[in-house]
Amino acid sequence: MPTIQITGGRIIDPSRDLDQVGDLWIADGKIAADGGGAKPDIVVDARNLIVAPGLIDCHVHLREPGQEEDETIATGAASALAGGVTSVACMPNTLPPIDTQATAEFVVLQGRRARQANVYPVGCVSKGRKGEELAGLGQLVAGGAVAFTDDGAPVSNAGLMRRALEYSKMFDLVIMQHCQVMELTVGGVMNEGFESMRLGLGGMPAAAEDIMVARDIRLAEITGGRLHIQHISTARAVELVREGKKRGIRVTAEACPHHFSLTDEKLRSFDSNYKMNPPLRTAEDVAAVIDGLKDGAIEVLCTDHAPHAREKKMRELDQAPFGIVGLETLLPITVTHLIEPGHLSWSQAIRYLTINPAKLLNLPKGTLAPGVDADVTIIDPTTSWTIDPAQFRSKSRNTPYAGWEVRGRAHTVIVDGEIRHTLGGIVRESDVQSA
Amino acid sequence: MTTASPAADSRPPSAGGPDPATPPTVWTRKHLLGLEDLSREEIYAVLDTAESFSEISKRSRKKVPALQGRVVFNLFFENSTRTRTSFSLAAKRLSADTQDFTASVSSLSKGETFIDTAKNIEAMGCDLMVVRHPTPGAPHLLSQHVGSAIINAGDGAHEHPTQALLDLMTIRRAKGRIEGLTVALLGDIGHSRVARSNIWGLLKLGAKVILCGPPTLVPKGMERLGCEVAYRLEDVLPRCDVINVLRIQFERQQGGLFPSVGEYSHFYMMTQERVRKAKPDLLILAPGPINRGVELTPEVADGKHSAILDQVTNGLAVRMAVLYLLTGKMAAAPSGD
Numbered sequence: 001m002p003t004i005q006i007t008g009g010r011i012i013d014p015s016r017d018l019d020q021v022g023d024l025w026i027a028d029g030k031i032a033a034d035g036g037g038a039k040p041d042i043v044v045d046a047r048n049l050i051v052a053p054g055l056i057d058c059h060v061h062l063r064e065p066g067q068e069e070d071e072t073i074a075t076g077a078a079s080a081l082a083g084g085v086t087s088v089a090c091m092p093n094t095l096p097p098i099d100t101q102a103t104a105e106f107v108v109l110q111g112r113r114a115r116q117a118n119v120y121p122v123g124c125v126s127k128g129r130k131g132e133e134l135a136g137l138g139q140l141v142a143g144g145a146v147a148f149t150d151d152g153a154p155v156s157n158a159g160l161m162r163r164a165l166e167y168s169k170m171f172d173l174v175i176m177q178h179c180q181v182m183e184l185t186v187g188g189v190m191n192e193g194f195e196s197m198r199l200g201l202g203g204m205p206a207a208a209e210d211i212m213v214a215r216d217i218r219l220a221e222i223t224g225g226r227l228h229i230q231h232i233s234t235a236r237a238v239e240l241v242r243e244g245k246k247r248g249i250r251v252t253a254e255a256c257p258h259h260f261s262l263t264d265e266k267l268r269s270f271d272s273n274y275k276m277n278p279p280l281r282t283a284e285d286v287a288a289v290i291d292g293l294k295d296g297a298i299e300v301l302c303t304d305h306a307p308h309a310r311e312k313k314m315r316e317l318d319q320a321p322f323g324i325v326g327l328e329t330l331l332p333i334t335v336t337h338l339i340e341p342g343h344l345s346w347s348q349a350i351r352y353l354t355i356n357p358a359k360l361l362n363l364p365k366g367t368l369a370p371g372v373d374a375d376v377t378i379i380d381p382t383t384s385w386t387i388d389p390a391q392f393r394s395k396s397r398n399t400p401y402a403g404w405e406v407r408g409r410a411h412t413v414i415v416d417g418e419i420r421h422t423l424g425g426i427v428r429e430s431d432v433q434s435a
Numbered sequence: 436m437t438t439a440s441p442a443a444d445s446r447p448p449s450a451g452g453p454d455p456a457t458p459p460t461v462w463t464r465k466h467l468l469g470l471e472d473l474s475r476e477e478i479y480a481v482l483d484t485a486e487s488f489s490e491i492s493k494r495s496r497k498k499v500p501a502l503q504g505r506v507v508f509n510l511f512f513e514n515s516t517r518t519r520t521s522f523s524l525a526a527k528r529l530s531a532d533t534q535d536f537t538a539s540v541s542s543l544s545k546g547e548t549f550i551d552t553a554k555n556i557e558a559m560g561c562d563l564m565v566v567r568h569p570t571p572g573a574p575h576l577l578s579q580h581v582g583s584a585i586i587n588a589g590d591g592a593h594e595h596p597t598q599a600l601l602d603l604m605t606i607r608r609a610k611g612r613i614e615g616l617t618v619a620l621l622g623d624i625g626h627s628r629v630a631r632s633n634i635w636g637l638l639k640l641g642a643k644v645i646l647c648g649p650p651t652l653v654p655k656g657m658e659r660l661g662c663e664v665a666y667r668l669e670d671v672l673p674r675c676d677v678i679n680v681l682r683i684q685f686e687r688q689q690g691g692l693f694p695s696v697g698e699y700s701h702f703y704m705m706t707q708e709r710v711r712k713a714k715p716d717l718l719i720l721a722p723g724p725i726n727r728g729v730e731l732t733p734e735v736a737d738g739k740h741s742a743i744l745d746q747v748t749n750g751l752a753v754r755m756a757v758l759y760l761l762t763g764k765m766a767a768a769p770s771g772d
Binding site for chain 2: 193194196197198199200201203269270311314315316317318319
């Protein structure tokens with residue numbers, strides 16, 4: 001494998017509280033302490049750029065197997081690379097669901113074949129995501145699962161959720177929960193409130209999320225299991241997580257760009273690209289999510305990348321599916337809505353995108369410490385560009401950010417010591433080939 | 436000889452309104468999607484135009500050539516009899532060719548989307564689509580994908596602009612004005628497109644609006660629109676100049692939003708006894724179809740306070756006015772936009 005020298009970049013590695021200009025070396029697919037006196041095969045000129053551990057997205061939907069018209073593991077993992085994401089954890093709401101060792105291994109295998117971003121399966125909590133009996137969690141771990149969730153089908157049965165939190169302790173893996181009391185969201189299309197009232201659209205009250213978050217934090221407390229709140233979206237839920245952490249409960253939470261950059265007023269356009277679950281909430285909720293990120297109540301940024309083919313999304317609002325693609329807009333929306341307004345420093349944002357999700361998923365990644373797999377994202381922090389869905393590597397185009405003028409972009413992305421994505425211009429072969 | 440322009444006809448004496456002389460030239464819209472978007476002047480332009488057209492329905496030859504050669508499609512993705520019939524007849528009185536297309540959303544969901552359906556219809560040649568759909572915003576979505584003018588004939592619980600316009604016309608004819616009146620909307624406000632369009636229209640024209648129904652049918656936040664919310668009809672009856680009795684859909688009871696139809700009627704049905712507690716010149720409207728013995732008693736429905744059949748008559752004039760104003764916009768820009 002080629003030896004790579006990344007020169008003159010601002011190296012930000014929150015896992016080691018590092019933020020300094022310098023060189024980074026890669027040899028044999030791993031991060032190296034230095035060049036060891038050897039000449040590099042490839043030199044990457046990273047002056048004025050940020051050199052970070054490869055970004056990790058703990059919440060994506062790659063739709064394979066079963067819904068390849070929306071996305072495949074190969075196109076989704078390529079979309080990840082284009083967004084600077086070197087590892088993704090993909091949700092098990094596929095057809096069939098990832099609830100057996102065989103299906104988990106299929107995801108791992110397709111990820112290796114694609115050779116884009118690293119792909120890790122998240123297994124189901126319950127068989128068939130039906131919320132009735134525990135899936136074979138141990139078998140899923142054997143197949144490569146890095147966490148468990150029933151995702152869009154929240155575990156409603158409190159007894160089952162309790163057992164899942166208890167049983168998963170033997171693997172020290174996290175139970176991820178889409179927190180929603182389904183009885184309160186029947187027929188819902190958007191956040192319940194002034195806007196839904198005005199538009200005559202079915203509402204999903206914030207309380208549906210709050211109640212499930214409160215219940216599950218208490219279950220995590222009595223079991224000692226690891227609970228992760230997916231795509232947190234309400235002010236009260238953020239407060240509950242903050243309280244839970246103070247009490248020493250093993251609870252973490254993630255936030256998605258749409259929940260800190262958009263509000264439910266956007267639904268006035270009746271555009272299904274604003275239909276997601278949890279729904280866009282109010283300005284107060286957005287402010288609370290940002291506050292949660294600032295004080296660490298929320299410690300992971302992710303996308304909930306949810307590709308849907310155009311013909312499915314271009315429907316009446318109640319017929320269109322929930323969700324938006326996010327991998328290629330994660331970084332710029334984080335820059336324009338969290339870093340530039342001063343809510344998060346670069347170091348904090350990169351922490352939430354690297355070492356924190358790595359810890360969440362027990363991955364030996366998210367760091368530039370010598371010896372780890374060389375997953376590196378080189379970011380141009382100031383470049384201005386316009387989001388154009390036609391340029392997406394994802395198979396789907398369902399984004400609310402089309403036409404947005406943004407700043408910050410993944411410039412060059414290295415996975416396992418290979419340059420797998422670059423906008424070009426900074427990578428050159430060294431004059432002297434190493435022996 | 437009949438003239439194409441209603442403005443050239445002898446205008447009937449206006450039933451009032453602060454500015455009955457407002458010329459329809461304030462109308463520049465291509466679509467009518469809701470009353471939330473309309474200005475007070477635009478609403479009066481429709482009402483005044485409708486007054487001109489209401490005279491035509493009294494003639495022995497009930498037809499003018501205003502829309503000759505135009506094609507109006509009724510695209511109804513939800514059951515409707517009176518609205519569809521009213522639009523068809525309105526278009527025919529203006530000499531347009533009309534065609535109905537009726538389909539349930541469920542039958543479409545197997546393959547063709549409703550946007551495809553509309554594009555197919557447009558390919559047959561269509562100037563104006565009258566669209567009813569169970570989903571809020573469906574006509575708005577359609578307006579982005581087809582070139583025809585769109586009239587929203589009811590989109591889910593969102594808006595039903597021509598119904599509110601005919602309600603406003605009926606109130607203005609009976610009371611001589613709208614500004615300063617107290618109008619109560621009674622019943623299922625939350626699921627009602629008629630309620631939302633009425634709220635926008637009435638507030639814009641200066642009426643006071645009271646929303647009255649059980650708390651499960653009056654969503655929180657409605658007072659933020661500028662309405663008063665009341666749960667007990669008796670508390671507000673004496674103040675009302677107009678009560679618009681909304682239809683109760685029985686599936687709401689099955690959804691557990693109120694315990695029984697009987698209990699609903701006990702609290703909210705308009706009876707002779709309740710009418711006696713109101714002002715002597717109380718006007719009662721109902722968008723229909725009405726459930727006699729549930730929302731109002733037969734005596735009240737057929738009584739002297741009821742304007743239910745006037746609403747149907749005025750609905751025709753309002754729909755003629757809207758069709759006329761929207762196609763007038765086309766004539767100004769024949770290439771479309």
